[in-house]
Amino acid sequence: MTTAQLPPTLPQVSWSRRHLLGLEELSAEEIRTALQCSAYFARCSASGEPPRPLLAGKTVANLFFEDSTRTRSSFSLAARRLGGEVLDFHASASSLSKGETILDTARTIEAMNVDALVVRHRTPGAPHLLAQNLQASVINAGDGPHEHPTQALLDMLTIQQHRGRIEGLTVALVGDIAHSRTARSNIWGLLRLGAHVILCGPATLVSRRWEALGVEVSYSLDEILPRCDVLNLLRIQFERQQARPFPSVREYAHLYAMNRQRLQRARPDVLIMAPGPINRGVEITADVADGSHSVILRQVTNGVAVRMAVLWLCLCVAAGESG
Amino acid sequence: MTTAQLPPTLPQVSWSRRHLLGLEELSAEEIRTALQCSAYFARCSASGEPPRPLLAGKTVANLFFEDSTRTRSSFSLAARRLGGEVLDFHASASSLSKGETILDTARTIEAMNVDALVVRHRTPGAPHLLAQNLQASVINAGDGPHEHPTQALLDMLTIQQHRGRIEGLTVALVGDIAHSRTARSNIWGLLRLGAHVILCGPATLVSRRWEALGVEVSYSLDEILPRCDVLNLLRIQFERQQARPFPSVREYAHLYAMNRQRLQRARPDVLIMAPGPINRGVEITADVADGSHSVILRQVTNGVAVRMAVLWLCLCVAAGESG
Amino acid sequence: MTTAQLPPTLPQVSWSRRHLLGLEELSAEEIRTALQCSAYFARCSASGEPPRPLLAGKTVANLFFEDSTRTRSSFSLAARRLGGEVLDFHASASSLSKGETILDTARTIEAMNVDALVVRHRTPGAPHLLAQNLQASVINAGDGPHEHPTQALLDMLTIQQHRGRIEGLTVALVGDIAHSRTARSNIWGLLRLGAHVILCGPATLVSRRWEALGVEVSYSLDEILPRCDVLNLLRIQFERQQARPFPSVREYAHLYAMNRQRLQRARPDVLIMAPGPINRGVEITADVADGSHSVILRQVTNGVAVRMAVLWLCLCVAAGESG
Numbered sequence: 001m002t003t004a005q006l007p008p009t010l011p012q013v014s015w016s017r018r019h020l021l022g023l024e025e026l027s028a029e030e031i032r033t034a035l036q037c038s039a040y041f042a043r044c045s046a047s048g049e050p051p052r053p054l055l056a057g058k059t060v061a062n063l064f065f066e067d068s069t070r071t072r073s074s075f076s077l078a079a080r081r082l083g084g085e086v087l088d089f090h091a092s093a094s095s096l097s098k099g100e101t102i103l104d105t106a107r108t109i110e111a112m113n114v115d116a117l118v119v120r121h122r123t124p125g126a127p128h129l130l131a132q133n134l135q136a137s138v139i140n141a142g143d144g145p146h147e148h149p150t151q152a153l154l155d156m157l158t159i160q161q162h163r164g165r166i167e168g169l170t171v172a173l174v175g176d177i178a179h180s181r182t183a184r185s186n187i188w189g190l191l192r193l194g195a196h197v198i199l200c201g202p203a204t205l206v207s208r209r210w211e212a213l214g215v216e217v218s219y220s221l222d223e224i225l226p227r228c229d230v231l232n233l234l235r236i237q238f239e240r241q242q243a244r245p246f247p248s249v250r251e252y253a254h255l256y257a258m259n260r261q262r263l264q265r266a267r268p269d270v271l272i273m274a275p276g277p278i279n280r281g282v283e284i285t286a287d288v289a290d291g292s293h294s295v296i297l298r299q300v301t302n303g304v305a306v307r308m309a310v311l312w313l314c315l316c317v318a319a320g321e322s323g
Numbered sequence: 324m325t326t327a328q329l330p331p332t333l334p335q336v337s338w339s340r341r342h343l344l345g346l347e348e349l350s351a352e353e354i355r356t357a358l359q360c361s362a363y364f365a366r367c368s369a370s371g372e373p374p375r376p377l378l379a380g381k382t383v384a385n386l387f388f389e390d391s392t393r394t395r396s397s398f399s400l401a402a403r404r405l406g407g408e409v410l411d412f413h414a415s416a417s418s419l420s421k422g423e424t425i426l427d428t429a430r431t432i433e434a435m436n437v438d439a440l441v442v443r444h445r446t447p448g449a450p451h452l453l454a455q456n457l458q459a460s461v462i463n464a465g466d467g468p469h470e471h472p473t474q475a476l477l478d479m480l481t482i483q484q485h486r487g488r489i490e491g492l493t494v495a496l497v498g499d500i501a502h503s504r505t506a507r508s509n510i511w512g513l514l515r516l517g518a519h520v521i522l523c524g525p526a527t528l529v530s531r532r533w534e535a536l537g538v539e540v541s542y543s544l545d546e547i548l549p550r551c552d553v554l555n556l557l558r559i560q561f562e563r564q565q566a567r568p569f570p571s572v573r574e575y576a577h578l579y580a581m582n583r584q585r586l587q588r589a590r591p592d593v594l595i596m597a598p599g600p601i602n603r604g605v606e607i608t609a610d611v612a613d614g615s616h617s618v619i620l621r622q623v624t625n626g627v628a629v630r631m632a633v634l635w636l637c638l639c640v641a642a643g644e645s646g
Numbered sequence: 647m648t649t650a651q652l653p654p655t656l657p658q659v660s661w662s663r664r665h666l667l668g669l670e671e672l673s674a675e676e677i678r679t680a681l682q683c684s685a686y687f688a689r690c691s692a693s694g695e696p697p698r699p700l701l702a703g704k705t706v707a708n709l710f711f712e713d714s715t716r717t718r719s720s721f722s723l724a725a726r727r728l729g730g731e732v733l734d735f736h737a738s739a740s741s742l743s744k745g746e747t748i749l750d751t752a753r754t755i756e757a758m759n760v761d762a763l764v765v766r767h768r769t770p771g772a773p774h775l776l777a778q779n780l781q782a783s784v785i786n787a788g789d790g791p792h793e794h795p796t797q798a799l800l801d802m803l804t805i806q807q808h809r810g811r812i813e814g815l816t817v818a819l820v821g822d823i824a825h826s827r828t829a830r831s832n833i834w835g836l837l838r839l840g841a842h843v844i845l846c847g848p849a850t851l852v853s854r855r856w857e858a859l860g861v862e863v864s865y866s867l868d869e870i871l872p873r874c875d876v877l878n879l880l881r882i883q884f885e886r887q888q889a890r891p892f893p894s895v896r897e898y899a900h901l902y903a904m905n906r907q908r909l910q911r912a913r914p915d916v917l918i919m920a921p922g923p924i925n926r927g928v929e930i931t932a933d934v935a936d937g938s939h940s941v942i943l944r945q946v947t948n949g950v951a952v953r954m955a956v957l958w959l960c961l962c963v964a965a966g967e968s969g
Contacts, residue, residue: 045759048703050702050703056373057371057373059400069735069736069751070754073733073735073755073758074758076733077705077731077733077758077759080731081731085400085403085404087396087399087400089392089396090392099600099602100599100600100601100602101603104599104600104601104603105392105600107620108393108599108600108620108623109396110620111620111621111623111624112396112397112400112623112624112626112627113368113400113624113627276746276750276754277745277746277750277751277754278746278750279745279746280747280750297753297754297756297757298757300754300757300758301757301758301759303758304758304759379696380694380696382723408723408726408727410719410722410723412715412719413715422923422925423922423923423924423925424926427922427923427924427926428715428923430943431716431922431923431943431946432719433943434943434944434946434947435719435720435723435946435947435949435950436691436723436947436950
């Protein structure tokens with residue numbers, strides 16, 4: 001399936017989930033549905049035609065307990081471009097500082113007739129707790145190092161747009177697997193759709209335990225490079241690390257940065273992806289980030305389409321309003 | 324009057340005030356009008372039908388000099404759901420840090436063709452100062468410990484929805500009366516509509532001087548409990564207190580927290596209210612907050628309806644645009 | 647040309663610039679076009695009629711790396727009143743703290759199908775760097791002490807509304823010329839339209855080098871006062887100064903503040919302007935700021951109209967969508 005084959009009309013899909021908490025819980029069929037709808041909204045945006053106001057009358061609250069620019073903005077634009085209202089909740093200015101629990105904060109927001117809460121929290125499972133206790137939809141926008149499902153969906157949509165498929169491709173996630181919710185969500189989604197997944201990075205950041213899931217673990221980017229269709233270069237999340245897991249940034253870059261030399265040894269049609277924000281010179285050099293293999297900005301564009309799809313599926317389709 | 328008896332059409336009301344600064348200045352008739360309109364908007368929201376864009380072409384600025392999540396969000400949603408534009412002004416990022424006076428800040432915002440300023444400020448009377456000097460409507464969203472009129476209106480709307488009336492009911496405001504603008508606004512509004520009001524709390528937080536207004540003052544929750552139709556449990560506002568006005572939180576909770584034991588000695592139809600954010604285990608225990616007598620989340624829902632009503636009355640009806 | 651002579655219909659203009667980076671680069675004809683459109687939008691707002699949704703389907707991102715209330719709000723209202731979506735980017739909460747470059751941040755925002763970036767940055771030339779690397783329109787909302795073109799346009803629109811012309815008028819910019827982007831943009835714009843420009847202030851804040859451009863430099867407000875049609879009183883930007891450039895605020899006010907005594911020696915139709923936020927008692931006394939010669943709040947009102955015009959010109963007219 002490619003976006004070009006999709007009809008220009010809103011796809012007829014079935015979807016029963018009110019919440020999107022992670023990709024681990026989704027079936028291959030559900031992931032395909034989410035990608036199909038995402039591709040539709042990506043085509044709408046690319047065509048310049050305004051999308052139908054599918055979220056008119058609905059309110060989406062951004063409930064971010066960790067700072068974010070791109071994810072929050074992406075959800076916000078997605079909801080508003082579909083005609084929804086967006087309520088931005090700034091955790092630092094919030095009642096939490098007055099001793100309120102996260103669940104009371106969420107219930108209060110929900111009580112203002114809010115239809116969906118987009119939640120980012122440093123604690124794994126925080127969105128799940130809310131989902132169990134709210135009538136509103138809960139969309140996980142990142143729960144600590146656990147899951148970040150819309151990020152993985154936009155990564156997969158980008159692969160699908162450029163390769164026409166995901167099944168059978170070899171996708172390497174390179175870098176800080178240990179702290180990366182993006183990695184976890186990608187692993188579940190890619191495996192479900194039949195990709196071969198390689199986790200690559202320093203031993204301190206990549207555990208052999210992942211092999212039990214059916215992924216390959218490698219400590220040498222140079223070794224796996226020629227086999228990869230896609231390289232997804234994760235950020236070194238300095239802000240999540242207590243002790244530095246490698247001797248120096250320079251050594252990390254020496255072993256794992258995607259640079260011109262490595263690109264020459266990669267497949268000629270390799271896709272270079274990164275969830276961003278990128279550290280130029282650390283996980284990727286400037287020429288590769290800006291080069292013809294890079295689809296980093298396409299990922300950002302797709303992010304809005306994916307969030308449109310997820311909000312529409314969870315708020316409308318799951319409620320029987322298929323548009 | 325109950326909401327069920329209201330017609331589904333926008334009520335025909337008369338209202339002449341451009342500003343809502345407090346309930347002390349309102350007549351019983353004006354308060355009834357505000358509640359009648361609030362009940363209408365509450366019905367609209369509950370029905371799921373989009374309300375008419377009564378504020379289309381109007382701009383409402385949130386001018387909060389104190390942090391707030393729920394009140395700011397509630398006003399914001401109220402204005403936007405009626406088709407208005409909302410301008411969010413963050414005091415910390417503002418020109419105030421460059422030496423500008425509050426009045427110059429407000430006049431500057433007004434000069435951008437802003438129709439209403441929703442103002443929260445720690446100084447009692449700050450919204451009144453602005454109202455005297457602006458053409459725009461000024462809505463008091465809390466001025467220090469003085470007034471918080473929309474909070475009291477939403478409390479009264481909630482009582483009315485559940486009891487069908489306010490006249491003749493016994494309503495206790497429990498806790499930190501001294502620092503509470505919610506208490507002050509409730510006192511004016513409830514007395515005007517003929518309720519019996521009891522102020523209950525430690526002597527350091529409840530002054531006998533209130534008796535001159537016609538309210539009852541009590542230092543024992545257990546004593547008044549069997550007589551109350553409504554208990555409105557105010558937050559202990561630790562952030563407003565210089566010296567701690569009681570020996571310990573534990574002693575406060577022992578004497579004044581609403582818990583299961585006290586609930587059993589209350590009237591079987593007692594309403595448990597709290598302006599939030601609640602301190603679970605301080606003024607209210609978790610089981611009571613989440614129990615069948617609690618209407619705390621209904622208060623939040625009603626808050627949006629009350630703010631729709633107040634904005635419509637002050638911006639449209641007072642200007643001769645009755646919809 | 648005055649606003650009264652403008653037709654009530656959207657003017658037919660030609661405009662080819664996607665970006666507005668400064669007034670230095672604009673021709674007299676371009677400045678006149680921008681002012682003509684601004685006057686049109688000012689008339690729309692004054693008439694109370696909602697403007698046509700010329701920016702429907704377009705997204706404007708505010709990318710402010712320096713705090714701002716009025717300029718950000720003004721752009722935000724301008725875009726939304728024309729039907730555009732606004733994305734507010736808070737630099738402090740952004741990916742910049744994660745090591746992202748400003749260009750990567752801007753490209754990421756652009757990739758979300760954003761049509762214009764309104765940029766404020768402390769580094770002169772930062773918006774120009776972005777303009778060279780983005781497809782989206784870049785509007786300079788202040789780059790350090792360099793340019794602030796929409797501020798100068800709103801100043802000129804205000805003069806034109808009150809005097810009917812700019813050519814031949816004597817306009818004094820008083821105060822902190824050295825640190826003022828408002829001064830620089832005004833100089834370019836006013837000279838281009840044929841005004842006589844006087845820069846007036848302490849020698850530490852006004853350089854004789856400006857004379858090479860064809861402006862007059864004076865260190866005595868009292869000396870130039872009787873000749874001026876317009877006095878634009880710049881803020882002393884204490885926050886931009888390392889060493890204090892004059893002995894005391896009191897001495898500055900003694901020599902350069904516009905007060906009642908000076909007003910009596912000024913031309914009877916002198917216009918008193920200030921970009922704000924004003925320091926009452928420093929560059930202007932309260933009675934003059936609030937007096938009949940002051941057009942300070944009109945400047946704020948015109949600011950929204952100018953930003954509507956600039957967004958429409960750069961996003962629509964330059965792209966061949968003339969409305």
